Amino acid sequence: MPAKVLEAIFTLLVSHDTPRKGHIGWIRVSHVCSKWRAAAIGSARLWCNIPVDVLDNRWVSIFVQRSGNEPITWEMPKIWTSPYFAPPPRSPLSPHVQTLIQENLDHIAKLRLYLPASTPENKKWIRTLGAKASLLTSLDLDCLFSPPVSLASSMAPFAAPLLSELVLKGISPDLAGVSWSNLLTLNICNAQLDFHPLLAVLSSAPKLKELTLRDIYLSSTTSTGAHNRVFLSKIQKLDLRSDPRTCVIICKALSIPPIPSYRVDFAGPQISFQSGVDPIIDVISVIRERVRDAYCSERPLYQLEISQQSQTEELWGDVTIECGDERCDEEAELEGDGIMNFFKLSLSRGRISDENTLSLLKSLSLGTCVKMHASGYLLSDGDVWMDILPDLSRVDKLEVCLRAGQPFIEAAFELFDDTTSILPRLTWFTLNMVNLRAPYDDDPPIPIQLYTWIVDRQTRAGVKALHQLEVICCPGLTAKQKDLFYKLEGMGLLMDE
Template structure:
């Protein structure tokens, strides 16, 4: 129910957190046993040579799939002297289910003998006591000319002293613990997880970043807050001139590290802020840090997706028709926003206030397109009237003086305050912008269902939801025409059901709204109720 640009930053962050590279790519090759997988692999490889692929190189990549000492030796022979993948995530998950401890020891011993050939090297968490020797200390005094990807998820007592790895080609590094010895100037990708940032002073993290001038992609995670810098302490900024993408996840006090970074203005930044007012972890200070990025003049797209989490995206589209490029994606937990404002956590104005505060840190006149997804307002126990609530959203719209396009996600029973604001006759006359296009995202097959612990569930059949949607759109467009603010374009996106009563309601709805706009553009894809229910 939203354009792709509005969710790209958060979805990319979510996918990265759940992705297990070795397990995702190789687990299905095993089958019922290692030998069955080996037979399958031989069958597949018989066709590789015919399409011009390097057999030796491909054998080097599949080395860690079969931690059987006999098969591993065969693969090494077939790979000749090509670089190897020593991505041990899969092997760590497999033992002791497929192979006995002696077999695993032989496999890891064999891998260590060929460590200098590693192109990908992983030290996973899930290794039992039989393979304790597989830890970063084996890299000491070993030249790794082919190593490009290194993932360090575990530290053992054998790593007593820091050392510098000899990996001139290393570009991708994932740190699961504090390991300055792995930081090399050639890095272009760096991911630092919670085990690294836990209670670490900001200065130590900045020193790690300062040593990576070629960095293009950065991901940093905190669960526990980092140590604050003394108020009288001055820290030199860290320049990352080549950075294109960065993701920061953790308590707001930890995300404040960003103020010590000099980043390109066109970088794609994602902030996943966990706010806890009880511990003083307020979300509001992070908006001050974002100020230097959110005021970028090229930002002309904005989106709001309020639900259990509030997602906001600011994006740039330099030319008409271009796909907007995300610049800032921000997520925070919605239930604590009201508490930070001194109101009940059910206060329906909390999201509007949060958005208003963000807008005060922007150049709102530059926003030409605004997308907002629907969300459920819990009015139970609130002294706020719906009229006051709509007024707060009207005030937000009136800050966007350059607004040309409003995009709205539509779900039955979900609240759409910005859409309602466009239909208020008194507000229409005071609009400081010239709105020309309204985009509606919808799916005809969806029924309306909401559940809250304080209010009963609401259920609207799908066909009734379609009828109500057309009725609301028609009333809004007619009100704007009567106020002299008719829209030029109505654009429909999503899925359309054409069968039976759905088709009749859609046809009638299109005829009604066509009288109030210059053009109706229906981009919805046709589907059926049966196919939609099977998805």
Template structure:
């Protein structure tokens, strides 16, 4: 009777405080705290009454046992009442959530929203960051929608620390195509690797980072199984020395059953070429930190296996081979041509002779992006020059390309010579020079050619001249040069008459700056005549001819880059001393005056960064261009002698 009355009382309390209409569409729910207070007050009253009764019979053993039994039974009944009230409250809350606008969305639409959330905020297996999974904690409806869509749980990324999360996501993904990108670390990495083999049959993308010798047994269990759904496979080893794979568990990885595999990538892994899947590959990337030698695994350096692999991948679109070319390529290979009609990107890193001989074997479209980083093996640069004809042959085609953007880096120290080119002009007027250690996949240039290990600076100059003659740069619009050693830049780029933007960095480019703004020939004649002052009459001085070499050079240099509009100077010293043609400031200032006087070729913008120039001289240059940018650094300009012509240009810094 007590259980029935308690339930009736709870029901009466609920019905009196939560009335509903006949169609049950409007629900009024009292505050949760009021419901809990009413239920608990009843429980406390009954417990207190039973406790008072227990105190009166505490000395009678039989009565004490009966009282304990009665209290225990009463507590259980009241707990049932509390559970009933809680369930009723949850039911009311669920009905209330059902009337919110987002709950009107069909489950498939809500699941699609979760799908975008997965890519924006993926669940991370490191720490307590659940990412998109937090959305499943909002309400029961959202959680059920997420659990019913297995594809939401199929993207697993992060680190191997949280093994419970990875295991739960694999279970909830069921048979959906898996996209796995895991960084293996510690003992948890071994545990995670053991989870993947049963799911490899429905894995679409698999990226494993950081495995070492400790993990390779687990990795072998993965690529030793058939992978009918696998499209992307990447294995990166973080060890300093490459890890050899001597027994992959068969002749070809995945037992040769990976018909959908398109991308295959290895980093710091020595694997026989014959074990790499082929046929349907569109991207092949093999990267080693150091070039392999004959002392390495013999099968990894087998030239015939490499040729067989490439010959069986005619659909390749991206080919990256870094420091993994076989040593046999140092010799001239047999007459054999490998066709890649769809190749859009070729990246080769290694000895110049190996790269040269492989380039001779390839037949590529003229639109292919080339990233070639060569190292000289001998003290002579003759073998490096052999690469240029092989590259030039690849650039020729029915649709020849024309580069509009060119970057040159030339250092007289141990840094390599590099030339980069592109058919598009950069959006920024300032080109960013990237280090050679940067990932070449991040470089957007269509042509990259660098040489390292050249013994003498003269060899680099010869190579640069050969590269500039080889490349189609007659329509060049953007030129950027960084050099610490000087050479005849005018001769290299005099054919680039359409150039509009020039960026020069380093003192090695000062000769090109002088050629852009050479003083008039009359200044040279006056300077030459001043040395003979007092020895000849005015008539004889006027009749004295100007030195032909100087006048001709001045006339030729004054017309270089006639369409130049934007000039950026960096790392130059405008206070050069003991230069035959005067300090650099005099040359630039007089040249800008001359260009400004010529309405057809005025300079629109001048930018000066990290140069040795005084504020007064910077202001003087400011007055000669439409747009002027200066970083405000005066550098080490120590020139104190100011002539009359310069005094006319030293303006008040506060003036316009």
């Protein structure tokens, strides 16, 4: 069999049988016979992907030697993370491997390293890594140092000319004078950044598609006028998760077009939105601006999701907003273009007052919302529902879950009188995991309030009748109450306990 054919077969095997501890993987082909060995050793491309933390020093040296002048991919396997379990411990890079990386940095195309924060040798070595990396296209340094390590562009290759992906965690890069003409993805976490060099380097990245800044502290911040904003014309994903001050400053410094994914997490344990005035005003200003920029008259706000953040979230934030254009599977509902405008507002329990919650909701274009999902503690107050229900004039599909359910039913029952039309376009209504037991003995039963509201709206002039009612996993319904719902005519009914 010709050597070229063997090389092609071995190339396929490389991705399917990677070396791991105690198992040399595809390298076994070089032990079969002299012809196979010659074909394997003679193909430099087979040895370019170096799994650095699963091979001993001898094998790492062999990989480097046999890769020749081919661009090297030097990656540690990604760490599997879970909110329930601590990540597996990482061993520090051996001095031998550190030296090999430094000596061959100019031949590395992709470099991904996870360095334990508890090892002082890692901090010392990362400061001497070097900046000469003419072939580097992807750099991922996950160090999680606390406090983060400050690195100048002369110490590390995060200013490489071909760099298209940069991930820095636990490292504070000095961005002065750095230019990223080819950068597509930027992810910086747990770092201190100088504000103006950050804006300058973002303005030098015309191809940037994904920007993530988490747990960032900004220094030397001054306000920027609208004319000085950085316009990220190619951006498709923006993820900001820091304290309110940092998020607001960055949001006001960037000009973002409507994009598929826009997330800002105002996470600041030192700032409470319960009584603070300035933080909530700043957050509302960002949301209002985002609504104005993202939801043009041709495509107004389509779907609104209001929920409580889970304790398993990476950050237990005060306020999270997500908005942008998303593909919708139900293209027929959107007149064939398959695009919808989506907005998600997520708040943490007990961290924001009802007044501030209402202020946030009122800052949205609720009158243009067509679909809405509400759950958790965020809308667990009937007064908030009483204030926003009259604004939801275009909602045709509504799902209410958990603690938001009872206050919604009580507010809708109270507001839906002879002169008021609440949710006039609603045709699909879902209650999910809502406790339908009345909280007080003297209250009308919650299921009866729900039933009365539905019957009343089915015959109300100027109000669309419900086509579908879903009551899913909602305790508190008696057999007689269930019979009342089953006797409703003219609509589909799903009752799943």
